[in-house]
Amino acid sequence: METMQSMSSGKRPADKVGCLSPEELRKKVVSRAIRNIKRGHADDDSKRGMFRPEVRLDLQRSRLMTESYRETEGQPMVIRRAKALAHILTNMGIFIGDYERIVGYQTAEPNGIFHPIDQNWKSPRRLANSEEGKTLLDEEGRKELDKLCDYWKGKSISDRHQAALPPDLKKYWTYEGTFLWSQLSELGVPNYEKLFKAGLKGIVEEARQRMDELDREIPVDFKAQKDFLEAVVISLEAVIKFAKRYADLALSASAKEINPPRKTILEEIARTCEWVPENPPRTFIEAIQFFFFIHLVRYLEYSTLGIGVRVDHLFGPYYEKDLREGRINREEALGILQLLWIKLNELGLVYSPTVSSVYGGVASLQAVTIGGTDEEGRDVTNDLTYLVMEAAESLRLIEPSIALRIHDNTPDEVYSRAVDVIKTGIGYPSLFNDEALIPLYERWGVPHGEAKSYSVTGCVYIEIPGKNILRRSVGYPVLAKMLWWALHQGKDPKTGVQFGARTPDPATFKSWEDLLDAYCEQVKFFFTKIEQLERINNEILAEYLPRPFYSALLDGCIEKGKDCRKWVYPSMIHHFAQVIGGVNVADSITAVQKVVFDDKLVTLPELIEIMDRNWEGREDVRQACLSAPKYGNDDDYADRIAAEVMVRGEAAVEEVKDGFGLSHRSDGSAVSATYGLSGDTPATPDGRRDGEPFSDSTLAPAPGRDKKGPTAVLKSASKISTVDTFNHLLNQKFSPKFLTGELKPAFMGYLKTWKELSVPHIQFNVVDRETLVKAKKFPEQYSDLIVRVAGFSAYFVDLSPGLQDHIIARTEQRLV
């Protein structure tokens, strides 16, 4: 209480406001977005670097982790992981930016990114030695990286995984166009509410008590549990000390600081970091700093993507208490959020060049959630809901993206503010429909109340915060290629190699349903391969990459004495696959029904033969396929087939179960794979030519095929049952005029109807086609132009010319 008094008596808050303007803050951001240099197998724009030239690969995490690993050989793995984290946190270089109030950095320099060498050392080394990545390291750095890699040869997760794969399975590990299995994508959200109540010291205490109990109980896995809990204590204590290093640094800096307002801030940083995350936060800024330390260390321990925090719901009470007690005003809270936004742009990772084809434009897919309801179903909107949108609007950065949860009782004012922010063209908030999604989570087995507390980590990745959901995206299945296999009985017509399932001869098909059966069989076949790859990978991760720090932040791990990888929250919210090309599958099956079975223009074998020649010489047949009804036009012929294709396709996915007995499932977060991985799918019966991009999201019509305007698109989307499929993504593009002035109420009516129609998601590119065309031509004048790619926003200039064209080609819902 004493500390509280001293805090509230301090001079606040006017003298701290507006350290830097939003424009000045924007300049502090070094974009770490990856630029897509590959498109599937092919080079896309490899002559330019994979990162902006100012970005550097920071080796300190790799260096310190390697040092620690060398010292802990022979110890239990979970302890080694904890000690490695502690070694990093104790020894890594730290600094405080001269404008910061919230501190913490993943690297020693403001322009750094790191790569988890313990996971995979080949990609960063290959990249750092290639033309595309040569700016990441200097000569000395490359030498050091080589040395570090020597240690990890045979020890990294990737090495162990590849070594374990039987040859038959290994051919599916290599990307050939049907799915890109990916190692590097791990999500999940800590139980921040619990952490804020207990402080890390409370969690340490809990772990210690559990260890005492174990000493009395002596369960069969006594040693394993004790090791895990000891690792928890090592990790959490290291994090507390890590924060205190910042406190010390701020204190010594304040002693030297001559500018009084800055001195006050440095003193505040020192007080804050001395208190959190060891103790429960008492104020808004303490809560934010607490969160950021945890978030940062999650990345340093090993996470790759996402945030998943419900900002308004989590931090609102702290802000309101500060407001009531006169410690803060609205303007200052906005300033703090802006500073947090800058910090969330400081995370980034290195991916392999092939993976750049799907992550083009992504830094680390940071998304925060606002709105929605609490577990009892009450709307959670508070002043922070609006402040978050204001912060985003003022900064116009690619991250964090905002996921806005909409439900039956969302206030009109929230819609209105959301439209204003969307209008700026930054691509968010993206809207999530509680009324469509919560029944889906319940089907997955999430208890009702917990389903209502869901959040979004990035794109449309769904999380239940605090539950043991260590989620991985297992990769990118190309559904359109699976259909292609179904049309070829799983055999490559060029090589004669049987790669997919041996499904029946298309010559025997009598209707679209027969084709759908064969397609579903291929889906199941390839998902089984994915599961087999994944199963081995998960076993290796559980053995060699336990996460004691992250586990301690989740419900249940400490009680069970088990790392989060060794058990799961009992629901289908688990691993998932980012499917692409599903709409093209639906349109293709519809076109086959129309052209082959209804109109009898050609037989199915003839169509396949024409398609395999990429329509050459038979443009008439291609035009007939293009003219067949298409999903996205509120045309029941096409939509009925699309609905069935999606539901049956997902059922086939769900037939495949993981090691815990949980179903695989799809997810709408296709990132830029709809473009990046479409290059390896030959022509499809929907009239698509070899290599042409797919529909840009799981609910969006294929590019240029929607002719009836935005209401028809929503009507078509509403016919795809969310509860029987998965969490989709829907991109729409509007001219800014639609969201402005007298037309704004109509746009709000459109959004309300979107909610009413139970379409699970929607997001917008609000930009004129002309602007995009100009930006492609004169990138230097449009360096700040942001576009929505899939579930994330990106700087348009970071995208390859091909991906830029794909975005330009999306149907703009125009004024008529």
Added chain:
Amino acid sequence: MTGDFGGRGRQGMSGSKSVEVKRGMIFYIQRFSVHDGPGIRTTVFMKGCPLRCWWCSNPESQSFSPQLIVRDVNCAGCGACVSACPKGAVTLAAHLGRRINRALCDDCLLCVDRCLYRSLDRCGTAVTVDEVMDNIERDLPFYRNSEGGVTVSGGEPLSQADFVEQLFVRCGKEGLHRVLDTSGYASGHDLERVARQADLILYDIKHLDPLIHRKATGVDNAVILENLEKAARINGALWLRVPLIEGFNDAEEHITRIAELGLEKGAEKISFLPYHEGGLSKSRQLGVDYPFKGIRAPGDERIAELAGIVEAMGLKVSIGV
């Protein structure tokens, strides 16, 4: 005045005998229409208009009969249309591409069905009220959530008054908000019976001077002004719409007079619709002349100035909507 208002008499849409289902000639149904009345609407564009305005943005709306639309960019040069044409109006030559001799073409549209590339298309379809309702009903929730509804525009809807009246009666039964977008050039009887079924009338005022009006639209404005009086006496709301053309009707004095007229007739607002060149490319596709290429909209500042004048008189103004 009993002028020739075009429409039924001229086109004989419903035939000479009594026909069970009245058909209307439409050229487009626009969903997510947000410019022709409040909220999200579906606008039914009736085909055929007795006026020939210089600035017409929908030249395909003028003729009462179906017409051939030609989109040369889509043409693959397959020649299917050449053999389909009974009049020999279509030719295909390597150096010239596909040509259509409009003097020989009688809009039989046989070529349209043969074109795989949507390079040849039909403009104008005779539809029943039921068919239109099927389209309209698809967006019911959008109307409800945005306080939108149905707009009938054109062409001149009142030239097909029987059909539009029936359509409005049906929409009324469904509880839909109905907007009539009219030039006002119709018999007073037709105007009244259709306007009675509308919740809002968008009434075009192009020019107040009879001679100028006749010159620019081909018809006199006396009947339009008479009908405005009738429209104003009917219960629904009234907005005046003024297509703004530089040097033609944008004089301050003229706009002031229109505003006075609006106040006198109890209009809720005046919409300025600045001229746009949308009609130009469409007239090319129709193979008709678009002779008034020189005309243009006043500048944005000028429009704002005019809006200021009207607002100062106590009348609301919107631009483009």
